[in-house]
Amino acid sequence: MQRPMEGVRVLEVAQFTFVPAAGAVLADWGADVIKIEHAERGDAQRGLVRVLGYDAVSGGSSFAPIVEGPNRGKRSVGLALEKPSARPVLEELIRGSDVFLTNFLPEARARLRIDVEDVRAVNPDIVYVRGSGFGPRGAEAGKGGYDSTAFWARGGSAAGVTPPGAERMTRMPAGAYGDNVGGMTIAGGIAAALYSRAVTGEPSVVDVSLLGVGAWATQFTVNMALMAKGPLPVHTPPRYGSVTNPLVGAYRSSDGRWIELSMLQPGRYWAEFCTLVGREDLAGDERFGRTEKLMANAAEAAEIVAAVIASRPYAHWVEILSRGEGQWASVQNAWEVGQDPALRANGLIASVVDADGVDRELVANPVQFDETPAGLTRAPQFAEHTDEVLRSLGLSDEELIALKIDGAAT
Structure with a gap:
């Protein structure tokens, strides 16, 4: 299996999901990712036991998807960076790393002496990577942000999916939604920076903000608004279909499930669709017989399509529509996504053995090389690799004990 980041070492000083997710992707690609966690508190995300109303930890075990997802494949070192005795260890780790990855705010970076200048003073060739809420410049450079604020709300997604006049704003469809998109973006930026360093010999400072990722995700409507020089x-939208196409939009089956149609060329797929659903008569109906008439009478056609779909259960339509060439999708819940045959056929639901030796499954990152699924290893337990990593730096047992007595290492 090709692991294009083999031989790259990443030093991660970060918490929660946004930036750690990038480290997980790089670990999937073969990088050696050393995660620095506070010697006493660890990554704050380890303390989240309930998220969105769900238990975040598997009962009776150490397995927590909220930790495993953004941290699989890493090694964890417990180090209190504010302790002077921890500084030589940190600097030795910096010397041996290709990438320094952080989401600490500017004030914390300055206090802990892990800003660009501090890290580059130890290793001038290191690629320095910052994930932030609102970017490194401007009045909000020092302000923290989560994906619900910077990505979802500020970035335009929330407004884009909340219907006019709604009593409540539509929430993100999953926890860490923008964080995971942002983590994948950071991983791509790091890959480009490493390539640039290999070609030019010059290391980069890489910045990715949740707000920037949010605006990128909604760029179509943002760009349209910029062209219009004002709000759109x-x-x-019509209740069913689109203004000019009955084969675009969501339709509800008799058992309350949804089918999403996206046949952007209605004239091409209308006759086939009518045959599949048992309404061949509609293909020759003078109201819909030609593409121009179908588009002009889209609202009427969409009402008929809605009635047809509402007459049979979801499983029936999944089977029937699978016979055609037109584009459509079943609207799946989280469990169904995890069982999706295309994801499983492509190795995008991956096996991993947890710290208790139990076989688990996680979503793999979507990038594959040479059609080979990534092989995942579990996330580390808190400070699990402290002794291993520090001994590899040449520290003796006595030095390790002294660091632990001082509270600088766990």
């Missing part, structure tokens, strides 16, 4: 008019 609010359009209320």
Whole structure:
């Protein structure tokens, strides 16, 4: 299996999901990722036991998907960076690393002496990577942010999916939604920076903000607004279909499940669709017989399609529509996504053995090399690799004990 980041060492000083997710992707690709966690508190995300109303930890075990997802494949070192005795250890780790990855705020970076200048003073060739809420410049450079604020709310997604006049704003569809998108973005930036360093010999400072990732995700409507030089008019979509195409949009089956149609060429797929759903008569109906008429009478056609879909259960339509060439998808819940046959056929639901020796499964990152699925290893327990990593730096047992007595290492 090709692991293109083999031989790259990443030193991660970060918490929660946004930046650690990038480290997980790099670990999937073969990098040696050393995660620095506070010697006493660890990554704050380890303390989240309930998220979005769900238990975040598997009962009776150490397995926590909220930790495993953004931290698989790493080694954890417990180090209190504010302790002077920890500084030589940190600097030795910096010397041996290709990438320094952090989401600490500017004030914390300055206090802990892990800002660009501090790290580059130890290793001038290191690629320095910052994940932030709102970017490294401007009045909000020192402000923290989460994906619900910087990505979802500020970045335009929340407004884009909340219907006009709604009583409540539509929330993100999953925990760490923007964080995971942002982590993948950071991983790509790091890969580009390492390539640039290999070609030019010059290391980069890489910045990715949740707000920037949010705006990138909604760029179509943002770009349209920029062209219009003002807010876009609010359009209320038709109940079914689109304004000119009955084969675009969501339709509900008789058992309350949804089917999403996205056949952007209605004239091409209308006759096939009518045959599949048992309404061949509609293909020859003078209201819909030609593409121009179908588009002009899309609202009427969409009402008919809605009635047809509502007449049979979800499983029926999944089987029937699978016979055609037109584009559509079943609207799946989280469990169904995990069982999706295409994801499983492509190795994108991956096996991993947890710290208790139990076989588990996680979503793999979507990038593959040479059609080979990534092989995942579990996330580390808190400070699990402190002794291993520090001994590899040449520290003796006596020095390790002294660091632990001082509270500088765990």
